[in-house]
Amino acid sequence: xxxxxxxxxxxxxxxxxxxxxxxxxxxxxxxGSNERIHVAVIGARNQGTVHLRNWCKLKDSHNVQxxxxxxxxxxxxxxxxxxxxxxxxxxxxxxxxxxxxLDNKEIHAVSIVTPNHWxxxxxxxxxxxGKHVYVEKPTSHNIWExxxxxxxxxxxxxxxxxxxxxxxxxxxxxxxAFLHSGGIGDVYMARAxxxxxxxxxxxxxxxxxxxxxxxxxxxxxxxxxxxxxxRSHYNWHWYWDTGNGDTGNTGPHQLDIxxxxxxxxxxxxxxxxxxxxxxxxxxxxxxxxxIVYGGVETYGHDKTxxxxxxxxxxxxxxxxxxxxxxxxxxRYTNHEGSEGQEVGNLFYGTExxxxxxxxxxxxxxxxxxxxxxxxxxxxxxxxxHWANFLxxxxxxxxxxxxxxxxxxxxxxxxxxxxxISYRLGRSLKFVGDTETFANDPEADAMLTRDYRKPYVVPxxx
Numbered sequence: 162x163x164x165x166x167x168x169x170x171x172x173x174x175x176x177x178x179x180x181x182x183x184x185x186x187x188x189x190x191x192x193g194s195n196e197r198i199h200v201a202v203i204g205a206r207n208q209g210t211v212h213l214r215n216w217c218k219l220k221d222s223h224n225v226q227x228x229x230x231x232x233x234x235x236x237x238x239x240x241x242x243x244x245x246x247x248x249x250x251x252x253x254x255x256x257x258x259x260x261x262x263l264d265n266k267e268i269h270a271v272s273i274v275t276p277n278h279w280x281x282x283x284x285x286x287x288x289x290x291g292k293h294v295y296v297e298k299p300t301s302h303n304i305w306e307x308x309x310x311x312x313x314x315x316x317x318x319x320x321x322x323x324x325x326x327x328x329x330x331x332x333x334x335x336x337x338a339f340l341h342s343g344g345i346g347d348v349y350m351a352r353a354x355x356x357x358x359x360x361x362x363x364x365x366x367x368x369x370x371x372x373x374x375x376x377x378x379x380x381x382x383x384x385x386x387x388x389x390x391x392r393s394h395y396n397w398h399w400y401w402d403t404g405n406g407d408t409g410n411t412g413p414h415q416l417d418i419x420x421x422x423x424x425x426x427x428x429x430x431x432x433x434x435x436x437x438x439x440x441x442x443x444x445x446x447x448x449x450x451x452i453v454y455g456g457v458e459t460y461g462h463d464k465t466x467x468x469x470x471x472x473x474x475x476x477x478x479x480x481x482x483x484x485x486x487x488x489x490x491x492r493y494t495n496h497e498g499s500e501g502q503e504v505g506n507l508f509y510g511t512e513x514x515x516x517x518x519x520x521x522x523x524x525x526x527x528x529x530x531x532x533x534x535x536x537x538x539x540x541x542x543x544x545x546h547w548a549n550f551l552x553x554x555x556x557x558x559x560x561x562x563x564x565x566x567x568x569x570x571x572x573x574x575x576x577x578x579x580x581i582s583y584r585l586g587r588s589l590k591f592v593g594d595t596e597t598f599a600n601d602p603e604a605d606a607m608l609t610r611d612y613r614k615p616y617v618v619p620x621x622x
Contacts, residue, residue, distance in 0.1 A: 177552040199228035205237040206273030217248035229254040236373040263290035281306035288313040293320040299415035300573040305609035307570040313622040323569025324548040331543025336522035348514030353415035355489040360459035382616040395455030399467040406469025409576040417572035428593030429477035434475030435583040475579035
């Protein structure tokens with residue numbers, strides 16, 4: 162296993178174009194400043210529509226086109242095509258078969274917005290097919306496959322960016338620079354806040370998938386089990402086979418900012434996480450349902466088959482003794498910070514503290530109540546992560562990406578470490594150089610999974 166501090170050497174060294182089977186001429190046509198970049202969006206629900214809109218917005222400034230839309234549910238094609246036509250004037254191709262998309266030589270890059278359990282395999286297959294990759298958070302479904310994604314990035318010398326959008330947000334970058342310059346002294350602790358109240362997603366009986374839904378392909382690497390709507394679209398977040406709970410849903414964004422602000426470019430040496438599923442105690446179907454984000458129905462306090470915790474706390478310790486804390490709260494809660502943060506970050510230094518909420522930040526000195534430094538443009542929107550990816554595709558330089566796969570892997574690993582500790586019910590010692598646990602075979606077994614053939618993440622990419 163390669164050490165985690167080798168990223169800089171890799172970027173400087175570069176790799177050969179021939180590794181992916183393209184000639185210099187064909188490679189230049191993909192990254193050239195005057196050629197249109199064709200992007201395929203893989204996953205057309207919810208966040209997938211966010212990707213479609215953002216690629217379409219860049220059609221003129223970055224000469225990019227949504228060339229194809231891929232999803233295992235063909236019912237999503239019509240609204241996706243309509244959206245792209247409205248936003249860009251172009252009509253994308255559609256296909257439920259990811260392999261057909263990757264075989265298309267006209268496609269230069271893919272935007273992966275699948276459920277978490279597909280992220281790694283889709284990214285590796287795309288790299289092997291010569292496509293640049295933009296992959297949503299969390300980078301991977303487990304720690305081992307995140308490392309395989311890094312291996313593919315290195316072998317095929319293509320761009321692989323993770324959708325941790327705050328890395329490109331102007332005000333967030335400004336806040337991080339302020340922290341790194343010693344703005345609040347030596348930063349010794351950070352808190353990542355994930356306060357997102359969610360009702361029960363309820364229960365349902367096993368049944369047959371919709372005729373438009375290629376369910377076996379959707380399951381992919383996950384174990385074969387009967388179709389159940391409460392384990393399918395969007396609900397997959399709350400089951401270990403396919404998701405990583407809210408700690409692995411919103412958590413990657415906030416943990417990434419925490420690690421970035423703490424300037425921690427390595428893994429922690431210890432983690433402890435605890436929590437549970439609270440508040441879902443009523444009988445099935447007693448509460449009138451309501452439709453929420455994701456287009457799914459929720460049911461107040463009803464019982465649920467959800468597996469991931471709705472309340473979770475985690476503490477990470479680094480080799481120098483510094484700490485990152487994660488707080489995931491899925492029920493009713495107070496807020497934190499001066500502006501009542503529900504999702505955000507708090508940093509504590511020897512000379513004061515700093516808070517980040519969305520694209521705003523402020524710093525307070527010692528016990529003072531008024532900020533002495535803050536965002537230059539309060540509430541301003543700046544920076545575009547999708548545009549940054551396209552700029553890096555054209556330049557051919559990994560260092561131009563604001564969040565390459567290595568950065569995404571370090572932050573995503575924090576989510577996985579918390580969930581492993583939670584599921585085992587104890588603290589864990591982690592050896593960053595080998596990405597294994599210290600003398601703990603039970604924990605090591607949770608670094609990866611049993612893959613369902615033929616959807617196997619390869620040991621050699």
